[in-house]
Amino acid sequence: MSGDDVFVAQGVSKTFGHGRDAVEAVKDVSFSLAENEVVTVVGESGSGKSTLARMVLGLTPVTSGSMTFRGADVTRMRGRARTAYWKDVQAVFQDPFSAFNQFFTVRRLLARSSRLLDRAVGQERLEESLGHVGLDPADVLDRFPHELSGGQRQRVMIARALMMRPKLLVADEATSMLDASLRVNVLNVLTDLRDQLGMTVLFITHDIGQACYVADRVLVMEHGVMVEQGPAEDVIFAPWHEYTRRLLSDVPRLHPAPDERPA
Numbered sequence: 001m002s003g004d005d006v007f008v009a010q011g012v013s014k015t016f017g018h019g020r021d022a023v024e025a026v027k028d029v030s031f032s033l034a035e036n037e038v039v040t041v042v043g044e045s046g047s048g049k050s051t052l053a054r055m056v057l058g059l060t061p062v063t064s065g066s067m068t069f070r071g072a073d074v075t076r077m078r079g080r081a082r083t084a085y086w087k088d089v090q091a092v093f094q095d096p097f098s099a100f101n102q103f104f105t106v107r108r109l110l111a112r113s114s115r116l117l118d119r120a121v122g123q124e125r126l127e128e129s130l131g132h133v134g135l136d137p138a139d140v141l142d143r144f145p146h147e148l149s150g151g152q153r154q155r156v157m158i159a160r161a162l163m164m165r166p167k168l169l170v171a172d173e174a175t176s177m178l179d180a181s182l183r184v185n186v187l188n189v190l191t192d193l194r195d196q197l198g199m200t201v202l203f204i205t206h207d208i209g210q211a212c213y214v215a216d217r218v219l220v221m222e223h224g225v226m227v228e229q230g231p232a233e234d235v236i237f238a239p240w241h242e243y244t245r246r247l248l249s250d251v252p253r254l255h256p257a258p259d260e261r262p263a
């Protein structure tokens with residue numbers, strides 16, 4: 001953990017339910033997120049990724065452990081402290097369609113997010129945020145959700161999150177409803193935010209291929225336990241945990257090995 005750390009989690013656990021019905025979704029997890037980096041949490045369904053993301057966002061209370069954001073304790077926030085936190089820490093979720101009100105244009109959707117801002121600042125931010133995700137305001141502002149492609153919808157949701165100029169963006173399976181080419185597009189937006197705005201991005205995915213594509217560092221979760229974490233190159237090229245190796249072996253190879261090529 002260094003001085004550049006934006007977010008630090010120490011020994012964080014989450015248990016749902018009690019007694020025999022208890023589910024330990026996240027077990028004693030520690031990690032840090034530095035300024036200006038994309039960190040990916042990867043693991044299979046049920047490994048605890050979303051629970052972890054929701055704890056970082058202050059949406060699910062931790063059972064034990066502690067979390068700090070820019071040095072301040074954020075383990076058990078309420079009320080105003082949590083509202084202030086949500087200006088700095090924004091989220092993008094899996095299904096951009098369900099997050100939209102079908103009867104609102106993009107302009108109205110984004111304007112609702114700018115209510116907290118001064119009117120002139122709001123308008124400026126709105127255009128700036130769309131620019132950051134590669135959308136032309138004139139193209140999308142007066143459209144309804146069903147008039148946008150899945151990739152555009154997801155980029156609008158990222159733009160909405162950017163309206164607050166967050167320090168940390170949590171993207172939970174934000175690309176999993178998109179087909180491959182749009183997915184790459186959105187992944188590139190995430191790395192651009194890191195490069196252009198110095199933002200920290202916590203990207204949650206079940207797909208280690210995407211994790212490798214986008215991440216500076218990878219955190220691997222299995223059954224609620226963080227079994228491996230490290231720089232993306234190390235995790236990809238020298239994984240030491242059996243589970244990580246298994247996830248990697250499931251990634252379709254782009255080039256078959258010579259002995260696998262058809263004769």
Ligand SMILES: Nc1ncnc2c1ncn2[C@@H]1O[C@H](COP(=O)(O)OP(=O)(O)OP(=O)(O)O)[C@@H](O)[C@H]1O
Nearest residue numbers: 016023025043044045046047048049050051052206
């Ligand atoms: N609100 C809840 N109440 C009870 N159990 C829960 C709750 N939320 C999650 N769980 C359980 O916690 C475990 C981890 O779930 P979580 O959704 O965090 O995993 P995940 O890795 O994000 O999976 P997926 O990719 O399928 O969403 C699972 O066994 C899940 O059933």
